[in-house]
Amino acid sequence: xxxxxxxxxxxxxxxxxxxxxxxxxxxxxxxxxxxxxxxxxxxxxxxxxxxxxxxxxxxxxxxxxxxxxxxxxxxxxxxxxxxxxxxxxxxx
Amino acid sequence: xxxxxxxxxxxxxxxxxxxxxxxxxxxxxxxxxxxxxxxxxxxxxxxxxxxxxxxxxxxxxxxxxxxxxxxxxxxxxxxxxxxxxxxxxxxxxxxxxxxxxxxxxxxxxxxxxxxxxxxxxxxxxxxxxxxxxxxxxxxxxxxxxxxxxxxxxxxxxxxxxxxxxxxxxxxxxxxxxxxxxxxxxxxxxxxxxxxxxxxxxxxxxxxxxxxxx
Numbered sequence: 001x002x003x004x005x006x007x008x009x010x011x012x013x014x015x016x017x018x019x020x021x022x023x024x025x026x027x028x029x030x031x032x033x034x035x036x037x038x039x040x041x042x043x044x045x046x047x048x049x050x051x052x053x054x055x056x057x058x059x060x061x062x063x064x065x066x067x068x069x070x071x072x073x074x075x076x077x078x079x080x081x082x083x084x085x086x087x088x089x090x091x092x
Numbered sequence: 093x094x095x096x097x098x099x100x101x102x103x104x105x106x107x108x109x110x111x112x113x114x115x116x117x118x119x120x121x122x123x124x125x126x127x128x129x130x131x132x133x134x135x136x137x138x139x140x141x142x143x144x145x146x147x148x149x150x151x152x153x154x155x156x157x158x159x160x161x162x163x164x165x166x167x168x169x170x171x172x173x174x175x176x177x178x179x180x181x182x183x184x185x186x187x188x189x190x191x192x193x194x195x196x197x198x199x200x201x202x203x204x205x206x207x208x209x210x211x212x213x214x215x216x217x218x219x220x221x222x223x224x225x226x227x228x229x230x231x232x233x234x235x236x237x238x239x240x241x242x243x244x245x246x247x248x249x250x251x252x253x254x255x256x257x258x259x260x261x262x263x264x265x266x267x268x269x270x271x272x273x274x275x276x277x278x279x280x281x282x283x284x285x286x287x288x289x290x291x292x293x294x295x296x297x298x299x300x301x302x303x304x305x
Contacts, residue, residue, distance in 0.1 A: 005203040007289075009296045014199065017192050049300065072299045077195045079292045083285045084097045084198070090104045090274075090281045 011042055013076045015052070016069045022055040022062040098194040102182055104281075105201070109175045111274045112168050115219070118267045119164035122222060125260060126158030129229065150232050157225040164218050167211045174204040202289065205282045212279050219272035226265035233258035 014032045029039035043063060046052040051069040055062040133151035182197040205212070
């Protein structure tokens, strides 16, 4: 999946859901299909907003989603799933 | 809610995958049939048969159908590749599907749609033009079949060989026109969803920027 076809909001949601379990920077950019530069930008933004917090696991530096993010992730999931609750669908 | 949303999403994916698969299969048949018509036309000319307007028209239309068939296969394969990956992500889970899997699938599908919107529009056009080309081929072949019979006064066994190709062309024409309709329907549904999501972006931005309570 090309990252430029996802909106920043979609990428934020993917990072926040993936980081419910502490994850390393490499794991995040690999899973969310981001390059190091954009990955760093997204993680910095989410950390600055208090949605991600650093998590130390020995020498490993990781990130974990904070409780604060649940408001955003819930609203996001509600909006995206609502696309299939209402409106015309596609079928044979 | 998630179960219904997931089943609707997966069902849509399956339907679109089937339409695309059908397209690729018929595109391959279209290419084969296009080649067959071209070869028959050239063989007829090389064999010393008179150059008729019908033969020239058949060769021209079949060349267009051949070209369209190639671009049809390429476009279909590109769409199918993405769909396969999204379906695999949504179907491989065992037990109840977590809502995150569905949301993630929807994100991937909308991203796939955004990336391939132009290709899908091209496929709608190719399917429509291809459908009419094969409709023309089928009609030309049918006319050839009847005129040959009428001119000779009798219908010989040889003229019947045109009939299967004519029916086959008509079949491909119908499938491509029906595909075009379904691609349009799919495109309309996802355009509407994309528009709905664009309109909900301020709400997401507001939630993201909200200060901690």
